[in-house]
Amino acid sequence: MSSKLATLAEAVASIPDGAHVALSGFAITRCNMAFARELIRQGKRDLTVSQCVGAMDADLLAGAGVISRIIYGGGSLDRFGRLNCVNRGIEEGTLVAEEYSSLSVAFRYLAGALGIPFIPIRSLRGSDILERLRKTAPGDIAFVDDPFSGEKWLVLKPLHPDVAVVQVQVADEEGNAWIFGPRWDNEEQVRASTRTIVITERLVSTEMIRRNPEWTRIPGFRVFHVVHLPFSAHPTSVYQAYDYDADCIKEYAQMTQTREGVQAYLDKYVYGVKDHWEYLERVGGLERLSKLTADPVLGY
Amino acid sequence: MSSKLATLAEAVASIPDGAHVALSGFAITRCNMAFARELIRQGKRDLTVSQCVGAMDADLLAGAGVISRIIYGGGSLDRFGRLNCVNRGIEEGTLVAEEYSSLSVAFRYLAGALGIPFIPIRSLRGSDILERLRKTAPGDIAFVDDPFSGEKWLVLKPLHPDVAVVQVQVADEEGNAWIFGPRWDNEEQVRASTRTIVITERLVSTEMIRRNPEWTRIPGFRVFHVVHLPFSAHPTSVYQAYDYDADCIKEYAQMTQTREGVQAYLDKYVYGVKDHWEYLERVGGLERLSKLTADPVLGY
Amino acid sequence: MQAEQGYTLFELMAVAGARELKDGEVVGVGIGLPVVASFLAKRTHAPKLTILFELGVVDPEPIHTGVGLADPRVWYRAKIMSSFVDILGTVLHRGVVDVGFLGGLEVDMYGNLNTTLLGDPNGAFRHFVGSGGANDIASSAKRTIIIIRHEARKLKQAVSFITSPGYIQGAGSREAAGLAGGPSRVITDKAIFDFEPESKRMRLLSIHLGTTLEEVLAEMSFEPIVPDRVPFTEPPTPEQVRLIREEIDPEGIYSGR
């Protein structure tokens, strides 16, 4: 009735250069990896990305020069290492980083989601994060007197990304989506953004959505494109679907230690394959992916 | 390991006179009816109650003179009628009503839940609700200049009820609880309050809670008492458990049209029975209640 | 009444309400006529309509009529079940609601609605429902549609209490209060009104078949703007009437049949 099904290429093509994209990844889980690879292939430029905790999706985009600005609360590849590309961009001055804490970014999304013009927060006071934001994002932070207590409070400006891109386990063709496991900032990202792209492991009927309406974390009426693409978070994990691919993430962490390594990684896994299906073949195809399939009780 | 199981009498006894209690009811669904009846039996006085939409639980308490203040966004018994007792209290000046809109109260709970000192809102401007709040609750509303746009915004003070009392379908003995169906203001009420009393239709093991952790709407670590009491919302409905008892609500709406009728209702259904089980016998016992049991597909 | 025409006034009003909804819009509704109008629109010209109930229900498909939003009957087959903060906060207050339906005890010529009390708030008065989500919808929806019975005691020169602001005191005063949007239509059982763009005063748009201009004006406590030519309201089609009677409100609860 209101199908929003699109190919990954179509969904990515809808994002203009310079857009602000909120990404659903957290470190090495539910990252928009296929989406990031397609953004790179389509030669997108000058994007701003935001997420509470910087993740592998943002790092790959930074490595490929797709993004010029990141609004985040810090991040890593967990035990696999630092966000080499993001960090190098910051160190060399090629990437503008507006660095907050997890909650500050979450509150900026929440304020955006609620349609409120500012939100008070206790975090950041007395820190160099705040001092640096006075230079990197002076228009996004301010101090306001609490009219009830008279105390001075830091307030943050809402975030309104142009697009939220969210990797989910289950969605229908209208974009109503279920997220299993913790949801970190994803629900607020969607509600703060102008439009949403859902990338789903499994496509179900709207009839299925109606059977568990309490599970619907992303409202379909905020969604513009639904991309049905299994293993689209590979090599990161999707709870209840598949585990992270430790070897692939190690290879990434290793190769991205140098600019040359990043180029070699892109040649091998992004430019060197024509689409997501060829990428999956490149990393080992069905045989490899079967080994990652999650146990239904453990969820990994 | 950390059981918080209590009888209804124990849970009610923990609430001091003068306390601010957030109630989980909405019109005629998931109302804290058994809880309200026990509050009346124990002779509690001078309570403040709050809820986004005034419901049958608040009305019964108003009728019995238990509450002296209500913070709410308006309310009714749906097609069964007005909140006769609340309205009479307001009309006669015996009940202080701080009347908002649904979202204003929800935002005050949300601000309380988030630990933020104020929250901006677009609602209430240009209305007599705002004009009246300037008199009834001048310390809870203020205007602040948005530091980002310069526009003047109404801001509300957070609500921090002493106790949230929430009627749920399923809980474990630690207070981790599932709410099926829409949850209106209940999640924010719990998080805004100092402590929470959960009144549950069904008691399950913590093992069961761990199987569906995404369903946990009330965190057990915020809960002080868990009362396991089937049909505790009667005559209001509990989605997936039982339907509202239309005859009983009609009788209530009819009897509460006069003060004398209220007294007769209390004598019959509150003072005239020693506890919840005797109340259930009074309204028709198992035979009557069986007829209200919800169909698992319909939920009513 | 009007049985010979094959539809009731309730059905005419519901159809008029449905006609105001465009496909793909997001609509916030309360129980009663707005529910019938929205479900009717969704089953006819607006299949992509999104229907919201303030307490946290999206796009239900009830098969039984309910006594109010609190009745699980009207939640049946929803796609989302969430909360006030989700629906009124992240959808309505966020600016995503296109249309909201509002009803009331009284409305004045600027579309200000009273659902709170009748009488003098500083003297004797009778208290009613209050706002619920109505004030929130009136403040944040892109436009609102007012449904009200056509009686002089309801269409007032001044309302006892402004629960949900319309155009407040007319031209510019809504903007001055920091509000966008505002009422776009008033649908009564005798006529349909809009608001004149400059003065923001209520303006007669059409009269229901079987009513006269004199009857319309006689039952109003203020004078609406009356254009030279006032057409009759487009009547419901037999299929619309059938949908309401057989599928949307088979028990006649909303329409009071």
Add this chain to the structure above:
Amino acid sequence: MQAEQGYTLFELMAVAGARELKDGEVVGVGIGLPVVASFLAKRTHAPKLTILFELGVVDPEPIHTGVGLADPRVWYRAKIMSSFVDILGTVLHRGVVDVGFLGGLEVDMYGNLNTTLLGDPNGAFRHFVGSGGANDIASSAKRTIIIIRHEARKLKQAVSFITSPGYIQGAGSREAAGLAGGPSRVITDKAIFDFEPESKRMRLLSIHLGTTLEEVLAEMSFEPIVPDRVPFTEPPTPEQVRLIREEIDPEGIYSGR
């Protein structure tokens, strides 16, 4: 190292961390030693401890060790799975978190922590993890426990960047910034410190068995307050060691075995 004592330094530190947690408290933890300390406390003296992961996980019972908070292994058997806003907002920022664990690249004598960068932020520097939820925990938890390796390049006179404020510049400056709470303990692989109540300067509390005061001070770039008598840190019990090795970190991932 210290194999003859029947425990490793990691285990000693984890046990020291566990000892700081009281039954019934709510604790915000990151991966690694804090997870081991919290799970150990919960299995021994603090069964009613509530353990939070910032991304939205409450009271998990993992049976496999994970590579970080993003690893579903550490979410296993959680009682709640929610979000940043739920955990960091409605629990931490609401003021309900009793204890938070923090680690870092550098800490100074007032407990200010750096997890962001090394070098001169205005010149050449190397960028690391940043805050995540660390700054939030440092700002809103009732108290924090800092875990850090005991090296002069980590226990610094001044840190390159204050990611998570401790007592800032000592006496009164944390309150002046509008913050309550603050670090209560620093646990290193050589010693445990607290903060002197007036000056808020780091103060030696105990030294681990097998270490000397001279070794402790030699590997610090500032001088902590040293009381006249400094006891040895209470060593782990065999049961605590067994729980860590057999149940909490059987694969030795957190302890690096």
